[in-house]
Amino acid sequence: MSQGHDPALEGRVVAVAADRGHHFSKPTQERIILVEGHGVEGDVHAGPFVRHRYLARRRPRLPNLRQVHLIPSELFPSLLKAGFEVGAGDLGENVTTVGLDLERMPLGTLIELGPSAVVELTGLRAPCVLIDRFRAGLKRQVLSPAETGPPFKSGVLGVVRSGGPVVAGDSARVRLPSSSFRPLPAL
Numbered sequence: 001m002s003q004g005h006d007p008a009l010e011g012r013v014v015a016v017a018a019d020r021g022h023h024f025s026k027p028t029q030e031r032i033i034l035v036e037g038h039g040v041e042g043d044v045h046a047g048p049f050v051r052h053r054y055l056a057r058r059r060p061r062l063p064n065l066r067q068v069h070l071i072p073s074e075l076f077p078s079l080l081k082a083g084f085e086v087g088a089g090d091l092g093e094n095v096t097t098v099g100l101d102l103e104r105m106p107l108g109t110l111i112e113l114g115p116s117a118v119v120e121l122t123g124l125r126a127p128c129v130l131i132d133r134f135r136a137g138l139k140r141q142v143l144s145p146a147e148t149g150p151p152f153k154s155g156v157l158g159v160v161r162s163g164g165p166v167v168a169g170d171s172a173r174v175r176l177p178s179s180s181f182r183p184l185p186a187l
Contacts, residue, residue, distance in 0.1 A: 011099025039067030
């Protein structure tokens with residue numbers, strides 16, 4: 001890996017969330033089921049074609065690279081210091097992790113969740129105007145001022161390569177791609 005950073009390769013799932021409707025936050029669940037090539041069973045963003053409302057209106061046949069949203073729980077204490085109380089599911093993520101530097105993982109990284117699920121990272125989650133509607137001023141807090149790191153601190157997006165159940169407490173293991181480092185693009 002290049003860029004002088006070795007992201008942690010083992011972590012844990014802290015919480016899982018899903019929502020059938022287009023809401024900014026997702027309620028936490030006891031468990032979610034990841035479905036290969038589809039996403040989170042019963043979640044509004046699941047499906048082979050793009051489900052993001054803005055993109056789906058303009059290009060409904062684009063492949064869905066946003067099937068699963070993962071976010072590191074390490075973000076929450078830094079947001080709290082800035083005056084924003086945010087918890088699992090609040091930013092619309094399906095999987096909240098601990099111990100993984102998700103935003104620094106290269107494109108194509110595989111995250112093994114629980115006994116059988118695998119998510120391939122496809123991009124950084126770019127924060128939109130809805131984040132400020134959720135909490136005024138929050139968007140500024142998830143934009144990274146550092147020129148050397150990822151431009152956003154709002155999680156990553158991926159596609160399901162292998163399905164299975166995921167629950168809080170499950171392991172989260174990283175398999176880095178064998179090709180050269182390519183940073184995650186914003187989606």
